[in-house]
Amino acid sequence: MVTFEAVSKVFADGTEAVKELDLEVGEGEFVVLIGPSGCGKTTSLKMINRLEESTSGRIRVNGRDIRSVDPVQLRRGIGYVIQEIALWPHMSVAENIGIVPRLLGWHSGRIDARVDELLALAGLDPAKFRHRLPDQLSGGQKQRIGVLRALAADPPVVLMDEPFGALDPITRDVLQSELKELNKSLRKTIVFVTHDMDEALKLADRVVLMRQGKIEQMGSPEEIQNAPANDFVRSFIGEDRLASISPESSLETLLHDPFLRVAPGEDPRDVLERMEDDGLETAQVVDARGNWVGMLYLPVLKRTLRNGGTLREAVRRNRKLIFEEAVIRDAAEMLADMDLSIPVVNRENVFLGVVTSGSLARLAIGRLSRSRKEAGA
Numbered sequence: 187m188v189t190f191e192a193v194s195k196v197f198a199d200g201t202e203a204v205k206e207l208d209l210e211v212g213e214g215e216f217v218v219l220i221g222p223s224g225c226g227k228t229t230s231l232k233m234i235n236r237l238e239e240s241t242s243g244r245i246r247v248n249g250r251d252i253r254s255v256d257p258v259q260l261r262r263g264i265g266y267v268i269q270e271i272a273l274w275p276h277m278s279v280a281e282n283i284g285i286v287p288r289l290l291g292w293h294s295g296r297i298d299a300r301v302d303e304l305l306a307l308a309g310l311d312p313a314k315f316r317h318r319l320p321d322q323l324s325g326g327q328k329q330r331i332g333v334l335r336a337l338a339a340d341p342p343v344v345l346m347d348e349p350f351g352a353l354d355p356i357t358r359d360v361l362q363s364e365l366k367e368l369n370k371s372l373r374k375t376i377v378f379v380t381h382d383m384d385e386a387l388k389l390a391d392r393v394v395l396m397r398q399g400k401i402e403q404m405g406s407p408e409e410i411q412n413a414p415a416n417d418f419v420r421s422f423i424g425e426d427r428l429a430s431i432s433p434e435s436s437l438e439t440l441l442h443d444p445f446l447r448v449a450p451g452e453d454p455r456d457v458l459e460r461m462e463d464d465g466l467e468t469a470q471v472v473d474a475r476g477n478w479v480g481m482l483y484l485p486v487l488k489r490t491l492r493n494g495g496t497l498r499e500a501v502r503r504n505r506k507l508i509f510e511e512a513v514i515r516d517a518a519e520m521l522a523d524m525d526l527s528i529p530v531v532n533r534e535n536v537f538l539g540v541v542t543s544g545s546l547a548r549l550a551i552g553r554l555s556r557s558r559k560e561a562g563a
């Protein structure tokens with residue numbers, strides 16, 4: 187839907203803001219650009235709707251090279267939300283939301299209906315808010331209107347540059363959840379810029395971590411957390427994120443894929459061989475629908491096979507954590523008791539991954555390095 191091919195931006199003063207950027211954002215994908223201040227996030231975003239022109243390379247939106255599209259036309263098909271949301275102060279909420287539809291020549295009945303529909307979607311009573319002026323709104327409400335305005339003409343692509351950056355943490359959290367919920371039904375292609383790793387991990391289908399105009403790593407939130415490509419990524423995740431993790435936090439950051447995942451129908455002798463070859467004490471049995479069948483322990487599997495039993499008979503289900511209920515402390519206590527992978531399932535028994543003493547150790551290292559840094563060591 188949006189593609190960058192070797193896109194660079196050099197400003198007039200010689201600043202190289204973006205260097206040979208390659209990125210493909212799929213239709214309906216939610217991509218979050220994150221990285222330190224000045225790494226080129228905003229510049230990358232603005233090149234998509236030609237608020238900045240690229241110096242070299244090519245950007246396509248919906249297959250078309252954007253240089254062949256009139257910038258004004260281009261922008262009408264791309265929603266844009268920024269932090270210092272600029273609602274027109276003398277226009278009502280309804281007029282603000284209706285700006286692009288009006289430019290596109292929608293008739294007033296259609297615009298009114300769209301405004302009411304959007305306000306209702308965002309949980310704002312249309313009868314109450316339609317006629318308000320921006321001054322009569324809270325910060326969070328203004329930001330919601332900014333998002334609705336960007337969505338008004340139903341553009342397939344929406345660009346958001348730190349839209350929730352200026353809000354207090356609680357309002358930000360609510361708006362993030364609303365946006366995520368909203369986009370489940372709208373399926374917009376979204377490129378979203380933030381500084382905040384928690385925000386990125388919460389919202390993104392794919393996180394793109396940038397530094398000095400280049401991509402350091404991209405991947406799903408899980409991939410970025412579980413397999414940071416280098417020290418920069420590790421410290422970027424660490425610094426922003428580990429600070430907020432406590433023993434009472436969810437298991438999310440600790441989850442990773444099991445070392446061995448097997449299907450219930452597999453030959454138990456093959457499974458045993460793989461476990462022995464790879465020096466594994468445990469394996470997770472997961473069925474084709476992703477449900478957790480149970481866990482295999484090497485000694486139990488061996489004993490079962492000696493007695494002519496099946497894989498099913500070797501499976502044990504006594505060790506597990508429920509994702510929605512467990513916290514990091516529970517995992518740590520179980521691992522201290524017995525140092526073997528702990529399978530994690532959700533309430534519907536879908537297998538989500540395992541927690542190991544290794545994942546706990548990585549978390550500890552991240553925290554220790556951080557507190558050393560803070561102490562000025």
Ligand SMILES: Nc1ncnc2c1ncn2[C@@H]1O[C@H](COP(=O)(O)OP(=O)(O)OP(=O)(O)O)[C@@H](O)[C@H]1O
Nearest residue numbers: 197198199201203222223224225226227228229230
């Ligand atoms: N008009 C301009 N002229 C010269 N340099 C610019 C201009 N706009 C941005 N830059 C430089 O380009 C680089 C990238 O800026 P950009 O605004 O894209 O960063 P960013 O990642 O969005 O940062 P932040 O997180 O602080 O918003 C920075 O070094 C910035 O100083």
Ligand SMILES: [Mg+2]
Nearest residue numbers: 227228229347
């Ligand atoms: Mg910026």
